[in-house]
Amino acid sequence: MSFAAPGRSVADFEASIPAARDSVFAEKRAEITDFAFGGEVAAVFDDMLDRSVPFYAEIQRMTLEMCADFAVPGTRLVDLGCSTGTTLAALHTILPHGVKLLGLDYSEDMLAKARNKLAGLSGDREFDLRAADLNDGACFDDASVALLLLTLQFIRPLRRERLMADIYRGLQENGALIIVEKVLGEDSMFNRLFIKYYYDMKRRHGYSDLEIAQKREALENVLIPYKLLENRELLLNTGFRYVDVFFKWYNFCGIVAVK
Numbered sequence: 001m002s003f004a005a006p007g008r009s010v011a012d013f014e015a016s017i018p019a020a021r022d023s024v025f026a027e028k029r030a031e032i033t034d035f036a037f038g039g040e041v042a043a044v045f046d047d048m049l050d051r052s053v054p055f056y057a058e059i060q061r062m063t064l065e066m067c068a069d070f071a072v073p074g075t076r077l078v079d080l081g082c083s084t085g086t087t088l089a090a091l092h093t094i095l096p097h098g099v100k101l102l103g104l105d106y107s108e109d110m111l112a113k114a115r116n117k118l119a120g121l122s123g124d125r126e127f128d129l130r131a132a133d134l135n136d137g138a139c140f141d142d143a144s145v146a147l148l149l150l151t152l153q154f155i156r157p158l159r160r161e162r163l164m165a166d167i168y169r170g171l172q173e174n175g176a177l178i179i180v181e182k183v184l185g186e187d188s189m190f191n192r193l194f195i196k197y198y199y200d201m202k203r204r205h206g207y208s209d210l211e212i213a214q215k216r217e218a219l220e221n222v223l224i225p226y227k228l229l230e231n232r233e234l235l236l237n238t239g240f241r242y243v244d245v246f247f248k249w250y251n252f253c254g255i256v257a258v259k
Contacts, residue, residue, distance in 0.1 A: 019047040025214040035218040037083070042109035045084050051205040053150065054198070054249045060087065062246060063178055064094055066256060067145050070176040073098030075144040078170065080104050080134055080163075081151030085114025092125055101127035102140060135159045140170040148179045153225050164238045171259045177240065179255045180247070184227045194250035228253050 022044040035041075041048070050056050064087075071077050073096045079088050082103030091101065105111050111129050118127060132138060135156055146167050155163055167177055185191030199212050226234070228245070232255065235243045240257040247254030 019050065020044045022048040022051060023211075024048075025211040025218070026208065028210060029214055032214055032217040035215070035222045037105075037107040037110055039109040042084065042107065042113050045110070045113070046086060049086075049150075051207065052202060054201055054252055055247070059180055059247055059254060060090065062254065063087065063147065063149065063180070064090060066176065066178055066246070067091060067147075068094040068096075070145045070174075070258075071095050071099045072144040072172070075142050075172060075175075076100045076102050076140060077145040077147070078102045078104065078138075078140050078143045079147045079149070080138055080167070081148065081154070082114055082129070083107075083110045085117045085129070087147065087149060088114065088127065089117050089121060092121060092123070095125075097125075099125075099144070101125065102143075103127070103129045104132040104134065104138060104140075105129075106131060106133040134163055137162050137166045138170065139166065142172065143170050144172050144175045146171055146175070146177045148177065148181075150180055150182070152179060152231070153181050153223050157224055157226075160234065161238070164234055168238050168240070168259060173259060175259045177235070177257045177259075179231065179235075179257070181231060181253055181255070182223065182225045183231065183251055183253050184225050185251060186227055186229065191251070197250050198252075225251075228255075231255060 020043050024040055024044060053059065067077060077091065077095065077099055079102070082088055082105050085103060088101050088103050103114060105114070108131060111131060114129055118129070134151065148167075152160060171177065185194050202212055203209075232243050235255070235257045240259055242258040244256055245253055246256050
């Protein structure tokens with residue numbers, strides 16, 4: 001499969017994708033089950049990200065420009081937890097010719113959305129979308145860039161070291177890993193404040209208190225964040241030479257690491 005840049009900006013591309021309104025938790029539920037990336041969530045996921053992740057468009061823009069600097073022709077860019085493929089699709093506007101794209105996700109519903117999104121683009125950029133449970137690790141090689149965008153937090157903590165080791169092995173020397181994560185505050189006082197500010201943001205973006213409460217309960221045993229410094233330590237212990245923070249908003253952060 002392949003596509004190439006048609007000359008549109010990232011903003012133009014994202015604006016052309018209709019996003020169904022997220023109302024997954026709008027109605028009162030008798031029982032709250034664990035959050036899952038199935039068809040109901042996949043159908044509204046782009047809107048969910050836009051309204052639930054602070055400065056989501058800016059984080060995407062920053063990620064794309066770093067990808068453009070680190071991506072090397074003849075290598076792969078791997079998006080681990082590619083969801084509906086928005087980031088992969090946007091990358092076609094800025095990556096050098098000859099960079100191959102690989103997207104991994106365990107949700108077939110998300111991958112179906114990604115395939116539809118990428119199928120609308122034409123040209124000769126090579127890409128591949130594969131079903132993969134990252135709790136079992138990741139298998140790829142010859143990558144100059146790897147992405148973990150709001151993904152690592154959903155990997156079981158006991159499996160994160162293995163996944164990070166697999167990513168490290170799959171990257172070329174001087175390859176970059178870009179991570180965006182929800183994080184815990186370094187102190188419980190800050191953690192409480194940051195969560196409060198985050199829920200205030202969700203209310204500003206149109207979510208009700210019922211939606212916030214029900215989604216929080218659904219995510220309780222599924223999304224397990226680390227502290228920022230714990231994520232940094234994980235990267236350094238894996239062997240990455242350089243680790244820095246490129247984005248921070250209360251309990252969300254972006255980290256870039258270089259092998």
